[in-house]
Amino acid sequence: MKKIYVIALTVLMASCASEDSTLDIAGMFSPNGEVVGTRFAQSMAYNDSVGEIHLDMLADDYAVYVCTDSHITRKAHRNLDYFMDQYILAPMPKLALHLGDLIDAQKNLPCADSILHFDGQTIYDTLFATPGNHDIYFRQWSEYRQYFKTSAYWFDTNNGAKKLDLFICLDSAEGTLGIDQMNWLKDLLAKKSKEGYRRIVVFTHTHIWKLDESQGHTSNMALEETYELTSLLGQYGVEVVWCGHQHAMQRVMFKNVLYLVLNATKDKEKGQSYMIAEMGKNINYTFIEYPKK
């Protein structure tokens, strides 16, 4: 009986680690590719090479289309295509964000036509992305980087000379920001919070809070990092944090910061929706369900 158990377990583990698997089981036990510190350093090098991003929205009010966790595969990308269609049809001014887990597993990134071929392929195209764990495991960071260039950055919006909103993108794909990114965030918030922005918005993949287990094994950050990060965001007056990863909507207010986790965009999943945030004096949120097939 014991031998059968051991053999069965061995076969199971070996099958999980095969090339065609969508789960990077080996990644549970050791970093499988570039760790967050390396990705952050490469992102900063890219950011320095292209300079700061200031988007002139030509108005005080504009819309931000946000989706997350599309988990596309070669066969399943209907909801993501729908999101992009709706975004393209929306009136200006606008911009779009994808909060990570664009793809489900390895070899799927080239299938994200609607995003990758949307009017150019750089972060200047008013479509911004942050990596999720599915985007980078199986050593996929180099491929992700080819398309999206950077995983941690900031940009702001303005109406001519008038500053509007500051957006900060954090790389939390493996459930931590790492030392360098946390220090960068501290410095950035300390500097930018004095520059008179209407509001500061942070977006990242991993949700900060874990209120229930509705989505099974979606882990988030270590407690020490939760304390530090939430304290920092509260201290510098961040208004809202948009996250994904959990595949279930959640609103939490802590230290005057709203933490908003979005539903997934993944096809064939319960409760799929995307969000439109109308940025004005206040933010008005609308959550749009994807049409059933």
Next chain:
Amino acid sequence: MVKRLFIILMLCLCGLWLYAGARESAPDGSRPGFGDRRYSIGGAAEYSYNTTWGHHGNFDIQALMPINQHFEMEAKLQLSTANVYSGTVQLRPKFQLPIGEMFIETDLRYRVVARNRIGDINAAIGVGYRMDYVSITLGSFTRVIDDYDLTWHQQGNYVVEPFNLLYRIEVFVRPQNNFWNLSFMFSNVDDYQIERMWQPLFSAGAWYDVTDHWRLNFWAQCKPTGMFHLDATFYGATCRAGFSYRF
């Protein structure tokens, strides 16, 4: 290479588990015992590092008070140079079984994260079973994280994470009443923290009874992050050395 190492590690763990179970089931005539019924106080010093708080040191004080053969109480206090302070009180009803012992772990913990002006309150209850070589606990806990700067009636003052799984599996290389031992633990809980369900802790411990009263304790822990993102990376580690005195 990583895949091979992973499979070898899993086989070793399975082997250790099967060995431990087999030894306990052997009717060798001895009654399993889990330490004596004496009071115990202890202290320890820790070196700790994590990528958020950096290098820091901790000082621990622990006291164990057996009330009778069915109840024991434990109190633990940790002071950290990271400006974090933790206190734990445990009441542990326990019941001898023909093989091993069943116990109920009730836990109340408070962590003062003064550096971030945050308080973290945990209440936990779990059911445990331990034999000579293995100890298992499974339970649930509730966490309330509150902000010192807001009053209770203000929005955003606290966050509740109501239902979390608590688990601890510890394997020993010698019976638990031996004068020395080594143990390996997989859990989301240790003496001073209860991590979230999907944030496991890997620990190894050792003790050596220098005399009938004095015991030396050693303990180390590794805390990865992102394991269930399938993209694990190192987050923190802790080493502890201390003593306890039983009377």
